[in-house]
Amino acid sequence: MIPHRTEPEVDEARLIQEIRGGKTELFEYFVRQYQKKITRIAFRFLRDAGEADCAAQESFLRAYQSLDSFREGSTFETWLTRICINWCKDRLKRRRLVLYFHQGPRREAEEGEAPQELASSADPSPERRAAGREIRERLRAAIDLLSPRQRSIFVMKHFEEMSIPEIAGVTGLDSGTIKSHLFRAAHKIRKRLCDLQA
């Protein structure tokens, strides 16, 4: 029986052992659990929905085919994310684009199709929405000034809500370096916000 993400404390190590033993269908648990996150991360690198889907599928395939090399000390999620990021980096090299998120996303949506703003209160008035849009514009302008690495780490931390150890695991950098990049990124953004406000 394939465990579902709602079941508490699924023993992923046990699942991996059983998949190695030939129970391929159990791999579905990992696909259901992590495909959305992996696709989102891939999109942040590749800036194309189709390529992001391709990257996610390829990442799961590589993870399945090299499951024997998965070490027990790491989590499957971290290992899979690292596979995805490495695949995206290779893809970007082949496309000869600037790494990471130098370009903004293609504006696919009209103003009316903008994502639902997460209301900070029970009153989503037009003025509040306008204020929220303005904040986002200022933030976007400030974040665009970051270096590719700072931006990617900032995005993983504050947009994907990954922890420092998770970011360290997928990037191969140590936690101290991650924190240093986060600090510098925050410092740059704050400085830019001060300049904009002035």
Add this chain to the structure above:
Amino acid sequence: MDTTNDLPKHLDDATLFALATPAAGEPEALPGHLSRCSSCARALAEWKSAIRTLGEEELGAIGRRSPEAWRAAEDATMAAIRRASRRRGIVRPLRWAVGIAASLLILALAIPARRRERRPSPAASASQAEENALPVADRADDALLKDAEFLARGGDTLPDLVPEDSL
């Protein structure tokens, strides 16, 4: 960051941003001003919301994908996994079969070669058969002629001495 109680000024964008994005492992050091200023408290909430929304905006269509669409993408991934699993199920036995076939081929070539080494050559066999067909006296003459020929070619020692009583 303004933490003194008697400063009335509101928090600037940089401070609001820093409060909205606390470093991991560090608790939010909310200034006392927020507990007294509803305007700044609301502004902080808006900054937090703006950061989450900006993250979603950057995802574009991916961020707006329906649960059904995600399910379909997951199904496609699982289908690819199953195809890979079936290919692996075929490839492994094939590898064994190729190895066994190669071993059998090597054996098939090696055994006849060893047998050919042990068997005398057709030319030597033909010569021996011809010799055995001659009468005894002629056999001796034939041997003498062969020895003479050998010596004429420059041979130093005769391989076999012809018995004198046969001459």
